[in-house]
Each structure stands twice: as structure tokens, then as C-alpha cells.
Amino acid sequence: MGAFFVYRFQGCILEKLANNYQSVLVADSNEKRRHVLLESLEVSRYRVTSNLFLPEDLFAHVESIKPDIIFIGSDFPDQEVMDFISSVTQHRPCPIVLFAQDDDPRTIQVATQVGVSAYVSGDLSTKNVQTITEAAIARFCQLQNLKSELEKVQTNLSERKVIEQAKGFLIxxxxxxxxxxxxxxxxxxxxxxxxxxEVARDVVSSYKSKGLKKNNHKIEGLNSGQRIITCI
Known part of the structure; x- marks a missing residue:
């Protein structure tokens, strides 16, 4: 499956920290493309710290290294590659650049859906590696910000709902x-x-619990065959 490389670059992706080196992981099965990528990274701000053979369990290696950005090379990305990217996106999200020869729109769509920040098809040159990297980081940060904002909106809506419920019980x-x-x-x-x-949730839980106990008490006194009608 090719070789596995680990790099470190100065400054965090999301927060610029002085004198702090963050890990970058590269895995590519294409010798020519990997050489171009290595050459580009070595003359930029990136520094090679490890050169490892690609392990069978790539995600376990990612868990160990905890990279801040991942470069993957796969001429025709298969389901295994997509599953790996999806796992990283779910459990350890970071910018992911996918280099490939496959320019099928369906493949590109699947790749972006599972978490690829930049999909690069065709030949790679040393001139555009830095631009691709920065674009992937910017795209990742943008999506993370949107995700964070969406989660805040969903949380606010959920909290408003429970507060209104609690007020309704008190009324x-x-x-x-x-x-x-x-x-x-x-x-x-x-x-x-x-x-x-939090207080509203306690109030709602308390009243719901009291209502359940009250309904259970009434149900115990019913004769067989009687209908049970509950109102919420």
C-alpha cells in the first residue's frame, strides 16, 4: 500500500502557538506523487520527523500520532479509503487532502461527504502543494465553524423548548x-x-414523574376490559 510519513509544522492549524510543532501525516501508494509531495513539504515550513511503513490499521496509527492534517494518495479511492476518512472525520476531525486520478463527480461527491477538505485529481506539481494545503485548512476551519454554529442553534432551540415546557407546567x-x-x-x-x-429540565422531569405516578395509581383501580385514555 506504499509508505507512511509523518511531518510536523510550526503553529497549530486552528490556533497559532509559538514554538509548538503539530503533526502532519502523509500516506500515498503512488511513488511519483509521493516524491513530489515530499519535495514540496521539505522546502516549505514542514519538517519530516518520521518515515514509517503503512500499517494495516491506519486509524489506530492516526489515534497514536494524532495528526493535525492528513494527506492521502489513492489513484482510485475505494470503500476502504472512504471508510477511513469517515472514521477520522467522526472521531478525530482534521483537514484531509485526497490526491487521486479519479475525476468522476460521484467519487468527488462521496469524498467530500465523508470529510475530505480538498480533493485533487490529476498530476501534482510542487508549485501547488502549499496552496492546496492552505485551502484545505481554510475549508476545514470554515466547516467546523458552521458545524459549531449549527450545534449552538440546535442547543438554543432545545433549551427554549424545555423552558417553555417548564413554564407551561407552572402555569x-x-x-x-x-x-x-x-x-x-x-x-x-x-x-x-x-x-x-437545567432548572427547567428538572421542573419538567419532576412534573412528568408526578403525572406518571398519578396515572399508574388510577390504572391499578381499573377493571379488566375498561379502556385507558391518556391525555398529554
């Missing part, structure tokens, strides 16, 4: 107005030094 059970219910939740949160959403 129905305590006779509070909406403002009074909200202030009651805020007061509990301040007294317990907890987030409003």
Missing part, C-alpha cells in the same frame, strides 16, 4: 402567569447557581 399547576413562571425559574436558577435550561 397549569401553580396558576402562574407566563411572566411569573419565567421569574420563578430564574429565581431557582440564581439560588442554585445553575443555568435556566
Amino acid at each position: 397549569n399547576q401553580k396558576g402562574y402567569s407566563e411572566k411569573e413562571a419565567h421569574r420563578a425559574l430564574q429565581k431557582i436558577a440564581m439560588n442554585k447557581m445553575r443555568r435556566l435550561a
